[in-house]
Amino acid sequence: MDFEYTTEEQTFRKEVQDFLAENLAPKAKRDQNFMADWLKKVRDKRWVGFSWPEDVGGGGGNIMQQVILKEEMAKAKAPPLGTCMMGLAWVGPGIIQYGTEAQKQRFIPDILDSKYHWCTGYSEPNVGSDLASLQCKAVRDGDTYTINGTKIWTSLAPFADWISMLVRTDNFGSSEAKHEGITALLVKLDTPGIEVKPIENMAGGKVFAQIFFDDVKVPVENRLGDEGKGWAVTISSLANERSSIGEVTAMYEKLDTLRALVSKVTRNGRPANQDSKVRRTMGVFEAKIESMRLNGLRYLTKQIKGEPLSSETSVNKLHRADLEVSMGDFAIEILGAAGLQLHNQQDAVDRGKWANDALGWPNVVIGGGTPNIQKNIIGERILGLPKD
Amino acid sequence: MNFGFTDEQTLLRDQVRKFLDERCPSGVVRKIMADEGYRLDLWQEMAQLGWLGLAIDPEHDGVGLGWVDMLVVLEEMGRSLYPSPFISTTLAASTLSELGSEAQQKQYLPLIATGRLIASLALLDNTDCPSIDNIQLTAREENGAHILTGRKPFVADAGAAQLFLTAFRWGKQLYLGLVDREQAGVSVTPSATMDLTKRTGSLELNNVTLLSEQVIEVAPEALARIFDKGAVAVAAEMVGAAETVLTMTTEYAKDRIQFDQPIGKYQGVKHNLADMFVDIESFKSLTYYAAWTADESPEEFPKSASLAKAYASDAFAKIGIDGVQLHGAIGFTQEYDIQLYLKRSKWARPMFGDSDFHYARIAALHEAAAAADEA
Numbered sequence: 001m002d003f004e005y006t007t008e009e010q011t012f013r014k015e016v017q018d019f020l021a022e023n024l025a026p027k028a029k030r031d032q033n034f035m036a037d038w039l040k041k042v043r044d045k046r047w048v049g050f051s052w053p054e055d056v057g058g059g060g061g062n063i064m065q066q067v068i069l070k071e072e073m074a075k076a077k078a079p080p081l082g083t084c085m086m087g088l089a090w091v092g093p094g095i096i097q098y099g100t101e102a103q104k105q106r107f108i109p110d111i112l113d114s115k116y117h118w119c120t121g122y123s124e125p126n127v128g129s130d131l132a133s134l135q136c137k138a139v140r141d142g143d144t145y146t147i148n149g150t151k152i153w154t155s156l157a158p159f160a161d162w163i164s165m166l167v168r169t170d171n172f173g174s175s176e177a178k179h180e181g182i183t184a185l186l187v188k189l190d191t192p193g194i195e196v197k198p199i200e201n202m203a204g205g206k207v208f209a210q211i212f213f214d215d216v217k218v219p220v221e222n223r224l225g226d227e228g229k230g231w232a233v234t235i236s237s238l239a240n241e242r243s244s245i246g247e248v249t250a251m252y253e254k255l256d257t258l259r260a261l262v263s264k265v266t267r268n269g270r271p272a273n274q275d276s277k278v279r280r281t282m283g284v285f286e287a288k289i290e291s292m293r294l295n296g297l298r299y300l301t302k303q304i305k306g307e308p309l310s311s312e313t314s315v316n317k318l319h320r321a322d323l324e325v326s327m328g329d330f331a332i333e334i335l336g337a338a339g340l341q342l343h344n345q346q347d348a349v350d351r352g353k354w355a356n357d358a359l360g361w362p363n364v365v366i367g368g369g370t371p372n373i374q375k376n377i378i379g380e381r382i383l384g385l386p387k388d
Numbered sequence: 389m390n391f392g393f394t395d396e397q398t399l400l401r402d403q404v405r406k407f408l409d410e411r412c413p414s415g416v417v418r419k420i421m422a423d424e425g426y427r428l429d430l431w432q433e434m435a436q437l438g439w440l441g442l443a444i445d446p447e448h449d450g451v452g453l454g455w456v457d458m459l460v461v462l463e464e465m466g467r468s469l470y471p472s473p474f475i476s477t478t479l480a481a482s483t484l485s486e487l488g489s490e491a492q493q494k495q496y497l498p499l500i501a502t503g504r505l506i507a508s509l510a511l512l513d514n515t516d517c518p519s520i521d522n523i524q525l526t527a528r529e530e531n532g533a534h535i536l537t538g539r540k541p542f543v544a545d546a547g548a549a550q551l552f553l554t555a556f557r558w559g560k561q562l563y564l565g566l567v568d569r570e571q572a573g574v575s576v577t578p579s580a581t582m583d584l585t586k587r588t589g590s591l592e593l594n595n596v597t598l599l600s601e602q603v604i605e606v607a608p609e610a611l612a613r614i615f616d617k618g619a620v621a622v623a624a625e626m627v628g629a630a631e632t633v634l635t636m637t638t639e640y641a642k643d644r645i646q647f648d649q650p651i652g653k654y655q656g657v658k659h660n661l662a663d664m665f666v667d668i669e670s671f672k673s674l675t676y677y678a679a680w681t682a683d684e685s686p687e688e689f690p691k692s693a694s695l696a697k698a699y700a701s702d703a704f705a706k707i708g709i710d711g712v713q714l715h716g717a718i719g720f721t722q723e724y725d726i727q728l729y730l731k732r733s734k735w736a737r738p739m740f741g742d743s744d745f746h747y748a749r750i751a752a753l754h755e756a757a758a759a760a761d762e763a
Contacts, residue, residue: 001456001680002390009389064389259754276748283747287674287699294673297391304389315669372655378665379658383638386653 003297009064016072019045024078038079039114048082048112049092051240056096056108063303066241074249086156087111087118091164093240094184094233098225107162107186119189121151121165121211122234128153129373131166132178132231136213138167138185140220140227145169145185147193147216155367157209158198163187166230184230186222193217203359204342242303243296244316251289251323258282258331261350265334272334281330288323292316311381314374321365321374328357391676397460404439404464412470414725421584426472426548435503440474444481448497455617459624459679466625467632469728471585473506473545475621480507480553483564483614487604492566496551508549509614510540510567510591515738517745518615520562520608527558527565527598534558534598536565537573539590544739546589547578554591555611562611566602567593583735585728616693617682619740623675623700626736627668630704633711633729634664640715651714660710667703674699691753698746701737708733 005013023041025034042048045059051066052058061069073081082088092111095103110116127134136149147167157163163186170181189196193216198206225233259282262272272278295316302309331354332339343352365371379385393401411430412420420427434440443458444450458478465474481500484493499505512522527534536556543552552567567574573596578589638661641652651657674696681688708730712719719726741749 001392001676001684003680005389273751279751280744280747283695283698283750286750287695287747288670290695291670291674291699294391294677295669297389298673298676301390301392305392312669315666318666319670372659375659375662376655378662379652382665383634383652383658383661385638385641385658385661386650388653388655388658 005064005068009068012065013068013072016069020072020076020078024076035079039082042081043112043114048114049088049108050081052092052096052108056104057112058096063241063300067243067245067300070241070246071249074246074253077253082112083114084111084117086120086160086164090120090234091118091162091186094164094224095186098184098233100221102221103186103224116161117156117159118162118164119154119157119160121154121163121187123153124150125152125210129370132182133175134166134168134182136165136167137172138169138183138218140169143220145183145218145220145223147185147187147213147218150210150212152210153199153208154211155208155363157189157196157211158206161189163189163211164224166234170228179231181228182230183227184224184233185218186224187216187218191216191218201360201362203356205360207363241300242309242313243300244292244313244320245296247316247320248289248293248296251292251320254327255282255285255289257350257353258285258327261331261354262334265349267334278334285323285327285330288319292319295319311377314377317369318371318374321361321371324357324361324364328354328359328361332358391673393456393460397457400457401460401464403437404461405467407433407437408464408468408470412468417469417471417585417728420471424547424578425545425580425584425587431472431506432503434472434474435501440477440503441481441497441501443478444485444497444501445493448485448493449501450481450497455620455679455682456676458621459676462621462624463628466628466732469585469629469632469732471587473508473548473587475618475625476508476545476549477506479509479614479618479621480551482617483509483553486613487564487606487610489601489604491601492604496566505550506545506548507551507553508543508545509555509618510543510546510552511555511611511614512542513538513540515542518618518741519745520611523555523557523562523611525554525556525593527556527563529558530597532600534563534565534603536567536593536596536598539592541590542588543576543591545587546576546591547587549576552591554593555606562606562608564604564606565596565598566604567591567596567598571596573597581735583728583731585732586735612690613686615740616678616689619693619697619746620675620678620682622736622739623671623696624679626700626704626733627672627675629729629732629736630664630668630671630700630707633707633726634661634668636726636729637661637664637711637714644716657714660714664707664710667699667707671696671700671703691750694741694746694749694753697741698743698750701741701743701746704733705737 047059047069050059050061050069054060088111092108095107122131124134124136136151138145138147151165165185165187166182167185168181169183171177193214195212196209198209200206262278265272267275299309299312335349338347338349339354341348341352342355380387438451439461441450442453446452477500481497484496496505500507513524514522516522525538527536550569554565554567556563556565569576573594575592576589581588641657642650644651678692678696681692711726712730715726718724
């Protein structure tokens with residue numbers, strides 16, 4: 001075991017730190033041009049799409065460089081490296097791996113330049129965790145697909161220009177071969193026949209939507225991968241680092257904020273941080289976050305050594321889900337009535353951050369696979385238990 | 389960056405596992421449980437293999453490795469529930485190596501490394517928690533020697549040990565006395581717990597004279613470091629033992645048919661096993677890191693040891709119970725091994741501090757760090 005960084009890695013860390021010292025103005029001093037400048041500068045450094053191959057415009061960063069970049073950005077609470085979140089996380093890697101040359105040239109530069117938002121259309125009203133039973137259908141006639149159906153809980157759809165979606169082109173109504181016959185299509189959201197209806201979540205945000213498709217025409221050139229093989233497109237095998245270092249750094253920041261909170265509020269007449277239950281709970285949070293950090297480093301070590309990584313990363317997803325729910329909930333419990341106030345209400349604490357956390361967690365916890373699904377993955381893929 | 393083991397460490401793990409599988413399978417473990425709690429022939433074989441002197445300096449007939457190597461051995465011992473005074477003797481050797489005089493090291497370490505001396509720690513006067521506040525035994529002085537009269541309860545492996553590193557106070561200082569079992573005034577009452585793979589006992593001292601060469605003055609932090617090593621050693625055994633519970637219970641869930649299906653197909657069972665996996669992965673990582681900090685980053689060691697033992701204590705306690713419960717009635721039988729792991733989880737929980745102790749300590753460490761930052 002060693003936790004040392006090589007000279008090259010240290011040099012890269014220094015480069016990132018120097019860049020941040022020079023270009024990350026304090027929040028109070030940021031003007032209206034700050035974000036545009038920031039995006040251009042990090043793009044020039046090739047830190048947007050840093051893990052992507054250089055020949056498509058990515059940074060070609062190796063696993064350790066990815067870890068270092070994420071860690072330093074998270075520590076500095078820097079703005080994101082590119083604002084096209086879904087494009088950078090999901091759509092881009094799919095296009096790089098399965099797309100045609102024309103698709104790569106058309107879409108990848110725009111994603112890297114944060115030109116517009118993408119969203120991903122997976123869930124349907126009756127299709128959630130059992131994604132492969134999706135029903136939204138596309139029928140091909142010559143060079144055109146015609147889509148009919150609906151997608152729901154589509155994050156960022158109210159702001160997106162494009163959707164990468166899964167449709168059924170074959171095996172209608174068959175539960176036997178439901179993974180076959182699914183096709184991935186890239187669809188412009190202003191195409192006639194599409195209606196996006198935002199849905200308000202319980203925290204008051206309107207970031208997801210239901211999308212209706214009524215005889216929507218999509219050219220065949222916008223198909224991603226082969227017809228009927230869309231299931232594979234959702235799972236990219238690009239060499240992304242899997243240490244969850246960015247999340248861990250953010251969770252540690254949150255724990256520090258929580259520690260400051262329990263030092264300034266009182267509980268039963270004395271500082272909350274002197275209460276034995278509070279002290280214990282803070283320790284439990286720290287043990288979980290620290291175990292996430294160290295689990296991540298073990299998985300990273302496997303990745304560096306080229307050993308196969310199975311579904312171990314579900315472990316950290318489960319911890320993250322648990323922490324997202326329980327830290328926000330713990331904070332508003334400690335705050336009592338004041339913890340119930342949202343940002344615009346009279347005595348809201350920390351601008352309503354904790355109340356918002358206590359209502360906002362489903363985004364992270366349910367999106368990308370619920371905890372129950374993560375447990376199925378561990379049970380079946382790692383422990384080898386029979387599928388249910 | 390490498391949070392994994394070297395080839396040598398992997399080889400060591402394979403060796404220990406093979407040795408225990410062949411020489412100390414469950415049937416032998418049960419024989420030792422019914423007997424005096426360890427077997428001298430296995431102990432001496434381990435000495436020959438170098439495992440008793442693993443962290444002892446080569447100058448004193450040891451191998452000169454560190455706590456990460458020790459962790460590998462302990463994890464495998466936990467997997468097999470190997471009954472022996474290994475943790476006690478290892479901690480005593482480690483304490484002598486760090487704190488003992490050259491003469492003391494020369495006298496005892498070669499004997500330990502070669503399997504001729506079993507030693508243990510007799511630190512606390514009560515079972516509250518591993519804190520120096522629970523060391524009250526006080527010496528009186530007579531002709532330049534320290535005289536001890538009192539009792540140390542729950543001394544691990546008391547029946548097997550020949551040498552006891554006994555904590556006491558004199559004036560404002562803390563000391564460790566090297567008490568030989570054969571000395572005048574020393575008597576030992578061996579005892580057992582519900583976990584028959586782990587033995588205990590009491591050390592009674594009646595006007596026991598300690599000459600200056602039998603005494604080590606210790607700082608509170610040095611004593612805390614011994615407790616932390618104990619916590620990590622127990623946590624390492626917990627990792628191996630918990631993994632066996634998961635393996636045994638997973639196999640059972642694949643084989644046991646109810647309602648025409650293997651019970652592992654049902655989410656009530658499957659998710660319970662997945663929870664075990666998540667917890668084991670996590671306290672394994674914490675324990676590995678704590679073992680690394682023991683030698684390589686001592687300033688981090690108190691917190692990393694507490695995080696590991698706190699998480700492990702709660703998680704393994706639940707895993708022990710769930711392992712038995714998922715086996716149904718057969719898990720409740722004396723004949724089935726799963727219950728031995730439940731008993732081990734009960735034993736391991738309070739040893740060198742339970743989760744309440746360690747989480748409270750973590751809060752105190754944060755406060756101390758914040759106060760130091762301000763000053």
